[in-house]
Amino acid sequence: MKMLRFAALGAAAALALTACSSGGGTTSSSASGTPEAATIKLWLAGGDTPDTLRDYLKTEFAKQNPGSTLVIEQQDWGDLVTKLTTALPDKANTPDVVELGNTQSSTFTNVGAFLDISDMYDELGGAKLLPSFVAAGEVDGKNYTLPYYFGSRYVFYRSDLWAAAGVTAPPATLADFNTDVAKIATADPKGIANLSGFWLGGQDWRNAISWIFANGGELAVKNGDTWTSTMSDPKTQEGLKQLQTLWTTASKAPRDATDANTYNHLNDADSVAATDGTTTTYSLDAATIMAPGWAHWSIGDLGQKDGKDVRTWNDSTFGVFPLPGVNGGYAPVFAGGSNIGISAASQHPELAKSLMKIIFSPEYQQMLGKNGLGPANADYVSSLGDDQFAKALINSALNSKLTPAAPGWAALESSKKLEEFFQKISQGADIAATAKEFDAQATPILNAKS
Numbered sequence: 001m002k003m004l005r006f007a008a009l010g011a012a013a014a015l016a017l018t019a020c021s022s023g024g025g026t027t028s029s030s031a032s033g034t035p036e037a038a039t040i041k042l043w044l045a046g047g048d049t050p051d052t053l054r055d056y057l058k059t060e061f062a063k064q065n066p067g068s069t070l071v072i073e074q075q076d077w078g079d080l081v082t083k084l085t086t087a088l089p090d091k092a093n094t095p096d097v098v099e100l101g102n103t104q105s106s107t108f109t110n111v112g113a114f115l116d117i118s119d120m121y122d123e124l125g126g127a128k129l130l131p132s133f134v135a136a137g138e139v140d141g142k143n144y145t146l147p148y149y150f151g152s153r154y155v156f157y158r159s160d161l162w163a164a165a166g167v168t169a170p171p172a173t174l175a176d177f178n179t180d181v182a183k184i185a186t187a188d189p190k191g192i193a194n195l196s197g198f199w200l201g202g203q204d205w206r207n208a209i210s211w212i213f214a215n216g217g218e219l220a221v222k223n224g225d226t227w228t229s230t231m232s233d234p235k236t237q238e239g240l241k242q243l244q245t246l247w248t249t250a251s252k253a254p255r256d257a258t259d260a261n262t263y264n265h266l267n268d269a270d271s272v273a274a275t276d277g278t279t280t281t282y283s284l285d286a287a288t289i290m291a292p293g294w295a296h297w298s299i300g301d302l303g304q305k306d307g308k309d310v311r312t313w314n315d316s317t318f319g320v321f322p323l324p325g326v327n328g329g330y331a332p333v334f335a336g337g338s339n340i341g342i343s344a345a346s347q348h349p350e351l352a353k354s355l356m357k358i359i360f361s362p363e364y365q366q367m368l369g370k371n372g373l374g375p376a377n378a379d380y381v382s383s384l385g386d387d388q389f390a391k392a393l394i395n396s397a398l399n400s401k402l403t404p405a406a407p408g409w410a411a412l413e414s415s416k417k418l419e420e421f422f423q424k425i426s427q428g429a430d431i432a433a434t435a436k437e438f439d440a441q442a443t444p445i446l447n448a449k450s
Contacts, residue, residue: 035068035350035351038069039068039070040070041071041072041097042057042096043072043073043097044073044075044099045075045080048373050371052371057072057364060358061354065351068351080101080104084100088113088343088345091345095343096347096352097341098114098342099339100340101339103402105136105341106136107409109144110139114342114343115341115342116143117341118141120357121143124356129147129376130147130378130397132401132402134147135402146339146356148338148340150376150397151292151335151336152393152396153206153335154321154395156290156299157289158266158284158286158288158317159319161192161287162180162184162287165184167183170321173326174211174325181196181198181288182245183197185197185250185287186249193285194252194285195285196252196253196265196285196287198251198286198288198289199252199253199262199288200246201253201254201255201257202423203426204253206258207262211240211242211243212235212239213333214325215238217239219404227408228443229438229443231438231442240431241431243425243426244428255423255426255427261298262291262295265282265286266289266318267300268284293372293389293392296389299313300314300318301314301317320388323396325399332400332401334401334403337374342356365379366383367383372384374393374394374397404446406446407449408445408448412445421438
């Protein structure tokens with residue numbers, strides 16, 4: 001399952017969505033005060049929600065709302081922002097309830113795309129909901145979207161290479177991790193060409209920002225109504241210094257590489273077919289990576305099942321652990337997952353609220369966990385199980401952080417300035433000067449609502 005969602009929302013999109021800000025529609029009610037029967041629409045993003053959960057939602061919704069029907073439509077992540085921009089303001093065609101990426105949430109909520117559901121916050125989980133995801137759907141203290149499911153990034157490593165280099169996992173602190181992966185790269189105990197002790201692409205800001213967070217830094221802060229980029233903050237720069245050292249001593253990944261499919265570098269040789277018909281061959285060239293928890297399905301010994309190549313995890317070759325913090329414990333890493341909310345233009349807000357109650361019910365929350373999706377409510381994280389992947393996911397996610405909930409964050413992402421900035425740092429650029437230049441460019445973008 002994919003855990004991280006990113007999208008670009010430009011000025012025209014934000015302007016189009018301002019039509020949503022007038023609030024939700026009005027569902028007709030019967031004399032008893034219950035909503036009249038109607039069909040409502042739920043948009044789910046991608047295929048992460050299994051069919052069993054979709055069937056449950058439809059069945060339970062019909063049971064709790066006699067005569068009403070829930071229709072579920074799946075939207076591709078690549079088209080989601082474009083479709084939401086068009087559909088959300090359109091009362092005749094808007095989806096009533098929408099799943100969207102957590103980093104998309106702040107931009108859409110800031111232009112009034114979702115219904116204020118602050119009055120439901122406590123009923124749907126309140127303080128037990130993952131705080132960073134709640135913040136992504138919050139504007140001026142009001143709740144517009146809430147977490148749907150979470151995932152988190154943690155460390156995957158070749159236990160065989162760590163052992164051959166004389167390094168013991170897991171390291172106790174972040175400094176120990178930095179030292180260990182540099183030692184592995186230098187030792188290269190099995191003579192693997194171009195071995196990275198830690199494979200970190202130069203443009204991979206989504207993994208790199210964990211070092212900023214771990215050192216107490218932020219990407220941006222809000223003072224009053226204004227957001228300010230904070231790459232020049234001393235705590236942020238401490239994380240950048242450690243990253244620059246890692247790129248010098250531990251990572252031989254290309255300086256224009258991103259976080260895409262990093263698990264391929266941890267596996268033994270494999271050929272991966274792309275949708276355009278091309279094939280890329282990967283060879284083992286990393287002892288350690290960071291990736292969302294779902295990556296474990298793509299790491300392991302190569303075999304065949306039903307005529308398809310599959311990877312089977314092998315405990316004698318691979319291992320996992322949460323990224324350690326500066327003083328031990330677990331570092332605050334960049335979280336992934338989805339938020340969910342009710343369209344401000346929904347003509348059936350009461351039925352949509354009924355669906356939200358089902359989604360945040362104990363039964364459904366535990367169903368999410370049993371299917372490998374981190375439940376929004378912390379009371380039900382035990383439903384994920386107790387294997388090493390569940391433990392790493394839970395421990396890394398509980399301290400996780402999201403990108404700033406600034407109105408222009410999606411525009412900053414789409415500008416590729418983050419990739420450009422981190423690539424410069426990875427190539428040895430002066431940190432203070434590069435950070436100052438970035439802050440000057442990023443701050444206006446962060447505050448742009450249209």
